[in-house]
Amino acid sequence: MTGTASKNRQWVLAAHPDGKATADTWRMIDSPMPEPGPGQILVRTLWLSVDPYMRGRIAAAGNYTKGVAPGELMQGGGVGEVILSNHPAWTPGDLVESMTFGWQEYAVLSPDLPGAARANRVNPDIAPPEAALSWLGMPGLTAYVGMIEIARPKPGDTVLVSAASGAVGQMVGQIAKLQGARAVAIAGSDDKLAWCRELGFDAGINYRTAGDMKAAIAGACPGGVNVFFDNTGGPIHDAALANLATHARVVICGRIAVVDQAPEDDIGLRASARLIVTRSMIQGLVVFDWWHLRDEAMARIAAWHRDGRFRFRHDVLDGFERMPEAFLRMMAGDNFGKQVVRVA
């Protein structure tokens, strides 16, 4: 274990947030260096991801999977380097990605766990390692499944995506273009929208300055919205639903705009009238249901990347101690691109 420390810094949940998460939602502790058991590997964390789904994991109320209790290690995905292996397929020096890192400097992984708990090999010849936390990882799979499996845009369709310069949104827009559809971005700054234009989006709406979002979407989507990929929820959701075209497909991926509200307080447009008149469909998406498609999706996305058919932007913070800052930045929409933290 050359070069490893004797202790392992970890971020644990201090308390379930009451409303917005704050810097006090987590606290850092020193733990003993973990020991890999049979079939396990010890990894040094190189990159950690912050993602909106984590807000659900730290909620006091139930979520779709087991959350984090106060005092427990914060959950999250990362990329690391194997430094000790009790598993025949893994060797020190290998790069590995897994959703099971947790916010810590060293992690013990069980590479053969099923589904989203699996450890995946990271090949630095294909992409920089942090891509395994973005376009070549969970957010990429989210965009892929939402578009290719659920929304299925056809050539000529208009695809509207909120949080368009974020981890999932960037890929949604570019997959829309790869499918021959028109892509319309919603984002919170003109800089973000300029980046979306560089990615190939056909139009953009700055929700902070647009005023009447229903009218703004109608202007940017004159034939109506065939696919709405919703990462934000809230008033943007209502404005998009008011503009659905016939037989529209709405993927509900996130609700970052209202995620600090209790679901029963999240009030807005009832979709019934629009859904009936347009015969549209709304589908909730949890990417962890779709892990069986991960290898297929990653191979396809890697091929698009190899052919230079998409671009991607990360927002990098340096330093393990900045994990809460990175999370809060993303929740406030102050990141520009997929938020990651370079740990080592």
Next chain:
Amino acid sequence: MTGTASKNRQWVLAAHPDGKATADTWRMIDSPMPEPGPGQILVRTLWLSVDPYMRGRIAAAGNYTKGVAPGELMQGGGVGEVILSNHPAWTPGDLVESMTFGWQEYAVLSPDLPGAARANRVNPDIAPPEAALSWLGMPGLTAYVGMIEIARPKPGDTVLVSAASGAVGQMVGQIAKLQGARAVAIAGSDDKLAWCRELGFDAGINYRTAGDMKAAIAGACPGGVNVFFDNTGGPIHDAALANLATHARVVICGRIAVVDQAPEDDIGLRASARLIVTRSMIQGLVVFDWWHLRDEAMARIAAWHRDGRFRFRHDVLDGFERMPEAFLRMMAGDNFGKQVVRVA
């Protein structure tokens, strides 16, 4: 044209309703007896249907298809007897059903029009003629498509249906039972719920007396709602959505509870949180999209009927002059079973 009158009474739209439709929404006029052209048939109306979709047709705002302008004949389906035929396949005395009757005592039909405008033969040996306006017609197809094609209940699923003793609701619950699912009725009186019990529904909720509908649904659906067939919209919709089980399917068929409101004033629970957490799907249903399945659906429903596998209740008003009354009765939920009018 033995036995026919020289004039044809018709209900025409007097004015688009502002809010609720009233008795003054329509007025009756005398028109000349219509003359069938080549390939057409003249029919005497025996039964007319009133259905919630008609509220959309008389709205001033746009709907999914062409509505009725003031002064125009009110649209609607009916069953009649052929009294004059210029079509080789039809003979005087034949019984015929079509969505293109209109609210009038005599109608000229073009039997070969495509889709939902087609004229369908009514066989009185299979069922009483008015069944062609209910379980062996459009409402039956609505329930069939919503359940068999969209919601696809599995054995053990709990299927919740609003307006459960209505034209569509009765069939939804019984199709749920035929698929091995549990059926839970929501209706507006204990008499209606008693009837639903006779039909085989496992439980019922009287929305007028239940108080907290979210809690009432939780009590009647302890494992959550796997399928919600929504005929009403409004607060019942919200209460059902708050009780979705994982991978639930919601069919939005109607919104009679809020149909007099403009869509942009219909505010309630935003479904995002529940849709994501439960990975559920909401689909708007317009039965006229599914007319290509009509023959298949009617054959299957007729077979269930022949085997005595379901029952059905009509609410019959007598007299052509009562068409507006019948419509308003249904909109108020004062009908008990599928509302039809016996014209002759």
